Amino acid sequence: MxxxxxxxxxxxxxxxxxxxxxxxxxxxxxxxxxxxxxxxxxxxxxxxxxxxxxxxxxxxxxxxxxxxxxxxxxxxxxxxxxxxxxxxxxxxxRHPDNRRRFAMEVLHRLEGVSTGNKDNQFFAGRLILVPDKAGQDWAWSMTPHYPVISKIPADVDYLVSAYRASETIVDRWTLPVDRFLDRLSLAWTMARHFSEGENVLIADVARLFKIAAQDERFWSSPARRNFEDVPEAVFIVNLINWRRNRDTPGDRDSFELVPATLNQAHGTKSRAFYVPSNAEGTVVRPMIYIRRRQA
Structure with a gap:
């Protein structure tokens, strides 16, 4: 080290x-x-x-x-x-081959974890190892887009330790599906209140989920001292968990995600939200709105 x-x-x-x-x-x-x-x-x-x-x-x-x-x-x-x-x-x-060798060295150090390279992405279990363009800072992310721990120095020992810390964060913030749906409903309702039209952006729901995910201590006494910082990746962590584990028609049909068009998915002003379409999270599909289905 x-x-x-x-x-x-x-x-x-x-x-x-x-x-x-x-x-x-x-x-x-x-x-x-x-x-x-x-x-x-x-x-x-x-x-x-x-x-x-x-x-x-x-x-x-x-x-x-x-x-x-x-x-x-x-x-x-x-x-x-x-x-x-x-x-x-x-x-x-700065050389892509060196970044690849470095990333593979990190993956080889992770014992008991399924690792590999797929779709030009490095994965370990449910996390993706993502470098910045220069390879100076790295992140463990849910999909290539939502970091759990970011700004990790390009040091193998630090990245191995950060993987374990990231797994702990993901485990801690993964809610039971029914509780997530309750919090999702609250975040969606708040986002819908501030929306200009009928469509509610997933990105807005994700932003307000940081409030909805607060524990009872905050809701019983809404104060800054009782507000816990929720990592950016927590929403996608729970969204993935819900989509993989929903097992009743009510859960399955309570909300639906609307795919983004090409114009909505690209450009500097894009508000698309990227949802994994494979088990490793190396391939994502841009979604734009989240709709609540009527019972």
Whole structure:
């Protein structure tokens, strides 16, 4: 695993302590400096691990140091080494074949999980491993579109740990079908109230589902302190679970999804919602509206 100890930059650490830089830091410097020194957590949401080496090196290159640091050879050497490491990392990850090799290494590390490459997507169990265009940040997602944990550094150990954390999040937020339908009905009703026409966008229902999914503590006392942040992927997690496990005519017919047209599915203003059409979630179908069927 990436070395997260403060000894990654010993000369910088010594300078920071001698100069009192950390105690007097403000703004972005106050945010970046502890992470450079290995304090706090990785930028990946939902992953309780210290910053990865590559994250600390990237942050160091963005840090504004006092002028006196320019005259300390050891500090300048560490900055130069970090710059070479970051550039080498970027150069390696910008090549699709290298990103593929990296992703396969991550998949091979996941024991007891069905993994593979299908439809140009890397899957592990019910999750998809998705890189950004440069391969610098990765995500474990439900389908390629809805991340469970994102902004994961390109570090195999971090991605393996993030997979386990993602599975925990999915398990925690997967509701029994009847409870999901109850929450879905509430989210749909709220979205319908704010809709301009008869059609209710699935994207709007997904957005309001974060409110509908709150537990009884929030509903008995609606306050910010009782509001729990619901991961973006929770709606699609439960939508998939419902569509796979609905076993009564009432459940099956309570709501229907309307496929998006080509114009609705593409473009910068698209509001389509992408629903998986295979077991791995590597193939999706754009849907646009959700309709409540009349009994």
């Amino acid at each position: 990436s070395d997260s100890s403060s000894q990654l930059f010993p000369e910088l650490k010594d300078f920071v302590e001698r100069s009192g830089m950390l105690a007097n830091a403000k703004g972005m410097t106050a945010a970046r400096l502890p992470r450079i020194l290995g304090q706090g957590q990785t930028r990946a949401s939902g992953l309780e691990m210290p910053p990865a080496t590559i994250e600390r090196q990237q942050e160091l290159l963005s840090l504004a140091l006092p002028d006196e640091a320019a005259h300390i050879p050891g500090v300048q050497k560490e900055i130069a080494e970090a710059r070479r490491a970051v550039e080498a990392h970027k150069d390696y990850m």
